[in-house]
Amino acid sequence: MSLTDEAKKTAQAWVDENLERLTEWHTHIWQLAEPAWREYRSQQWYVERMREEGFEVEDGSAGMPTAFSATWSNGDGPTLLTYAEYDAVPGNSQAATTTEQPQDGTSRFAPGHTDPHSVLGISTLAGVLAAKHAMIEHGITGTIRYTGEPAEKMHGSKVVHGLRGYYDNVDGIVSFHPFYMLPLCNTARWDTQCGAYYSKVYTFSCDSAETWQVSSADPNSPIPASHSAARAPGANVALMQMYTSSRIMQDAMLPAAGGWSFSDAILSDGQATADNLPQRVARIQFSWRTPDIEMAEHVLAVLDRNAEHAAAMAHCELEDRWIARSRPGRTNHKMAEVLYDNLSAVGAPQYGADAVAVAQEVQRGLGLDPSEKPFLAETEQLIEPQEAERLLREHMPAWQRNWTSDDYVEMSHYAPTVRFYVSRPALQPVPGAGPYPAWVMNALGGIPATIAPTIQTTGKTIAGTFLDLFSKPELLAEAKREFDERVEAEPMPALLPADFEAPIDLPWPEYK
Structure with a gap:
């Protein structure tokens, strides 16, 4: 077994051993449910956590009070970056229960984590801490950068971090989002990136x-x-x-x-x-x-x-x-290949008996007969990036190059970037019953038994990807060559001036 493979086993074991703690962290962020540009408590939790984990942290990076930038180094080597998001969506307050009800002390118009960004952040944090642990254990050198990115729902922080140089001198970026629409579930984007x-x-x-x-x-x-x-x-x-x-x-x-x-x-x-x-x-x-x-x-x-x-x-x-x-995103096939190889080795999330029981209770509460396998089949399956690309293109005009939007696209203009998805809990529609109400998916995103598999799979995948990129310089070299070729073929300068400031002073509501 190679040094890298041993390090990956160490990282995976760390995620398994710390899954309960990671899930508790997720519950905390999920319950805070703070909206864009007002994520004060969520951001402070991350700042304190990263400092406790030995990272040097800039609190309020690039002039954004709810952003941060954290760095940890284990010696000379590449710099790899991933990030947390933690903004919630107004009008979607939902308790972590199997019935429709807002969180205690809030109205139904208060924010809630719908995507959920709460698991986006804790899952990437799991990958970062697992990789750090394995790097120390196996003497792997390099630098991890971890940024806190507020106001994703407004594409708020990444353009500002980019303009201020926070992604400069980064050799590779891993961007994660919980699955939100087929066929992008348990896969990596290939050619079709998000648009403008x-x-x-x-x-x-x-x-x-x-x-x-x-x-x-x-x-x-x-x-x-x-x-x-x-x-x-x-x-x-x-x-x-x-x-x-x-x-x-x-x-x-x-x-x-x-x-x-x-x-x-x-x-x-x-x-x-x-x-x-x-x-x-x-x-x-x-x-x-x-x-x-x-x-x-x-x-x-x-x-x-x-x-x-x-x-x-x-x-x-x-x-x-x-x-x-x-700007629309830039593709990097080499980064996608490395990421998906690690996702394949980890395997898609699997929902155990406790998660199935939760899903069946939701179905009964809605007057449906409980299913033996209540979760959407695709949430427990992998799909190769090229096949996901083929299926995605079936729904698009031939001339269209990009689809939907997300602000990771700005990162992809500074360094080779991969965008990948791991399933979040979603229920298989019952024939003739129509779609589930929106609150169901929101609630499943906050219940520990149903959200833990997302954290587990994502954390192991990011850790493995980081360890490959740290240990095998030829991978990053090839990703950088591809990146440079794409930039030369299609220059796409930033669309805002270098001194652009985040609009933190506008009257963004708190939504109680």
């Missing part, structure tokens, strides 16, 4: 309402505009003009092909006013996912024109601000 993602907040401010119709003001009034004066339309009117015009024009933004999407959110800092005073400020966020940058720019042009005219109509000033502007 743009997000922008438009702020309308009515700071000079008294100048709207000067001739209607009472000259004897001691205030700039009397209550009988014509009222300036104000910020709410601008927001509604922006919202309705943009939604009406959605069909004219892009062709109805290529799997693009468009969403909006109204930030809740509008000022309630009395009498005939106009609303002074209103903000709306638009986010759009497209297969490529050209398509994203078409949407941007429409929105910018709409915002300019909405502001003019409502007697407002306009300020626009980028939240995210991400």
Whole structure:
């Protein structure tokens, strides 16, 4: 048995021996359930944990209070990076139970971990700590970098970390996400990476309402505009003009092909006013996912024109601000091969008797007959990256190169990167019963018996991949050659300026 194989056995044993502790850590993060840019307690837990594990940690990296960057070195060698995410999704509070109910002390509108990012972070942490343990035991040298990436739902931190140099001098990056749609389950991405993602907040401010119709003001009034004066339309009117015009024009933004999407959110800092005073400020966020940058720019042009005219109509000033502007991802076949070889050696997650009992209790609560094998079959199966690619392409136009979005794409422009998926617990649909309600998958993501297999498989896979890349320099050399060739063939510079700052000061809600 080679040194690397012995080290992998050591790492795998570490994950097995610490699985209960890892699952407890996951429960803690899952229950915190903090939304984007407000993950204060989750981030602090990671900072304290990484310091206890011997890492040097920068708390609040790149000017982001809920980000961090941790580094541990065992001597000269490559630098490998993976990361944690820990933001939850508003409106999805769910207890770790087999019935629909919010977590204790919260409303159903509070955040909950839906993907769940809680297991994303704890699973990568398992891989990092297992690799570190094996490196010490077997004298394997190199450096591990582990970053905390807040606000993934807004593509928030990775573009900022990238622009600030946190991914510079990294030799390889491993990006993990719990499975969320077929065929990307227990596999690695091959050619089709995630596409472009743009997000922008438009702020309308009515700071000079008294100048709207000067001739209607009472000259004897001691205030700039009397209550009988014509009222300036104000910020709410601008927001509604922006919202309705943009939604009406959605069909004219892009062709109805290529799997693009468009969403909006109204930030809740509008000022309630009395009498005939106009609303002074209103903000709306638009986010759009497209297969490529050209398509994203078409949407941007429409929105910018709409915002300019909405502001003019409502007697407002306009300020626009980028939240995210991400490039499509870069493929790296060598990194995908190394990762998938390790995933194959570990095997797909398997759901034991305790997990099956939990799933069957969910089914009974929904009035369904419990299944002997309640979990989606694909969650306990591997699929080779090339086969997953083939199946994915069946659902896409021939011209389309990228599909859906995730902010790991920014990392892939700094170093050879692999994106891989391990199943999260999902139930097999019962014929004729329709899909399970969304709360079911959310709940299964927080129940220890059903989420532990994700942590176990992912941790072992990342540790094995790191140990291969640390021990076999020819693998990273080949990945770097491929990376350089792809960059030369298709340069794709950053879409935001180097001094771009994370929008942490905007009124992102806490959602209680």
